[in-house]
Amino acid sequence: MEGNTGALSTYWQVDKSLSQSLSSLLDEGLWTDVTFTFNTDKSVVQIKGHRIILAARSPVFEAMFFRQMESNEVAIVDASPESFKLFLRCLYTDTIDLDEDSLIEVVKLAHQYQVGYLLNRYSGKLAMLIRKENVCKLLNLAVFYDLKDLKDMACDFIDxxxxxxxxxxxxxxxxxxxxxxxxxxxxxxxxxxxxxxxxxxxxxxxxxxxxxxxxxxxxxxxxxxxxxxxxxxxxxxxxxxxxxxxxxxxxxxxxxxxxxxxxxxxxxxxxxxxGNDLSNSTLPRKQKVNTILWPKNSSKVEFLCPNDVYLEGITMEDIVEENAATENYFRDISLDGKFVIKDIDKTAIFQAGYSSKLPDFIPLRERIFLKGRKTPYLITIATRCFASCNVSVFLQFMNVQHLLLQKWPYFKNPPFIKGILYQNVSNR
Structure with missing residues (x-):
């Protein structure tokens, strides 16, 4: 048995994964049966491939090789040899990592040859690379090739x-x-x-x-x-x-x-x-993110919501003054609570715990969708806040006790909630 294993190890296929084996077929040009040709400025470039593998990945290649063509040679006029070779490698392996420019080229070819898996995968990777310098270019790509997810993320970033x-x-x-x-x-x-x-x-x-x-x-x-x-x-x-x-x-x-x-x-x-005379919209544009301001000393608020929104979380006022005494006084602060949209029976939970002070924003465990309507939503809130203190610091700065009682009476429904952050839903 050991002798047989040693003999097998001399073959290139042994110990390779499927993607590694297919990659070797492409790189070494083993048993190819189709040639792609590219007329460049300097010469004719050839890239060899395997009909059965390409047809298994793309309906375009399937029709090309098994329904329409008899030739074993295909002239490519709308892609460079470099980008087409990357595209083939992606078809063969599914594992290749690409930079931004290469991703764009592969996405274009994946759309052309109807490789939905690669199209979704690599357009998703492009969405993760969106920044100010490239968002317009990526939006152009998404609109031209009808890549909805990439278009939506580009538009959100632009907004x-x-x-x-x-x-x-x-x-x-x-x-x-x-x-x-x-x-x-x-x-x-x-x-x-x-x-x-x-x-x-x-x-x-x-x-x-x-x-x-x-x-x-x-x-x-x-x-x-x-x-x-x-x-x-x-x-x-x-x-x-x-x-x-x-x-x-x-x-x-x-x-x-x-x-x-x-x-x-x-x-x-x-x-x-x-649109009978002029279709320029009379509707003012809205901020992508806004806040429902919370009234002081109240556990409820009415929210007029003329368009669709997502409730995202709680915004907080500064509850600790910026000086050494108060910063060192508080520790193990926690806040938990919920707000309820009564007439549609929706409840949103939020919770946060920090060692020195609460954050400016606490996200909801699950954001809440509100449909735009003419009548306001009634939102009620209930919260609890807990904190321990550094006793040694407390003895040195007695005025902190007054701050604590003033800011956090009874530690229930604390008055430092500024409002509820929401996002207007894009109409695109």
Missing amino acids: GHVLEILESPGFMEVSVESMKVILSGDTFYVDELKLFQKCMEWAEKKCKQQELEPLYQNKRKLLGDGFFFLRLPTLSLADYTEHIVKTNILSVEESLEIYKYKCLPSQLENTLLS
């Missing part, structure tokens, strides 16, 4: 960093469709006049690229449907007159409709929103 994104070089490079997605968001919270001006700057750059005169009419055409997601009716009358009307970007009829809305909003709002 949370609006001013930085507007001033970034990436904003000037977004596609028309991506611009439409950005502008459509109710939670893209920014001064509308500034947003209009940045969009005109974006459109002027597109005019230069297409050798068009940078007229406002041309800029509007390049924005396409995205123009109608600018919230021009929400501008003040002075800003609208000074900065919008004078550009002649609107027709006389469109401009008149907005003037009527500014003077008689209740009569014309439905007309504007219907």
Whole structure:
């Protein structure tokens, strides 16, 4: 038996995992039956593969090799040899780690060849790499290839960093469709006049690229449907007159409709929103994150919620003054509690424990979804707070006792809860 094991060890397949064995087939070009060719500037590059493996991973390759083609050679004209080789390696092994640029190329090829597993896996990895410098590029990718999860995460990031994104070089490079997605968001919270001006700057750059005169009419055409997601009716009358009307970007009829809305909003709002005359939204944009302020000395609050939101957690006031005495006095502080949305029978639990002071924010164990409606939600809260103290410090600073009694009477329903943090749900 030992002799047989020794003999087997001379073969390359022994002790390799499935992905390692398939990788060896690709790297060594063993028993290949298809060749991909690339015409580069310098020469023709060839990459060899295995029909059965490729067909097992991609319906496109299956149709190509077993239903349509008789040739053993395939010319690739829309990918570089380097990116295609990485894509094949991913198909063969599922285990390769890629940098950001390589991930983008593999995602494009995974979409082209309908490899859903790789598409989901690597677009998810891209979502984890989102930052200010690349979020617009990744949004372009997500919109073009219809990658919903990546698009949603890119939009959430943009909503949370609006001013930085507007001033970034990436904003000037977004596609028309991506611009439409950005502008459509109710939670893209920014001064509308500034947003209009940045969009005109974006459109002027597109005019230069297409050798068009940078007229406002041309800029509007390049924005396409995205123009109608600018919230021009929400501008003040002075800003609208000074900065919008004078550009002649609107027709006389469109401009008149907005003037009527500014003077008689209740009569014309439905007309504007219907798109019969002008579909620029009359709804102001909302901050992505906001707070339900908690009234002092009360265990309940009414929350008017006109749009869908998620309740995220509790925000706290500073409960310990910033000096050496109070910082060293408190230890083993804990807070637990719940709030109840009575008319929909929802309960949210929160709890925190820290060695010196409570945090500024305590998340809920499970966030709560509230549907937008015209009548307010009634929210009640109940909390308990416990703390031990450093006796030696307490004896040195007797005034801390007064602070303790003032800030935490009875340690029940303490008055240092500032409010409930919530996120407006994006309408994209």
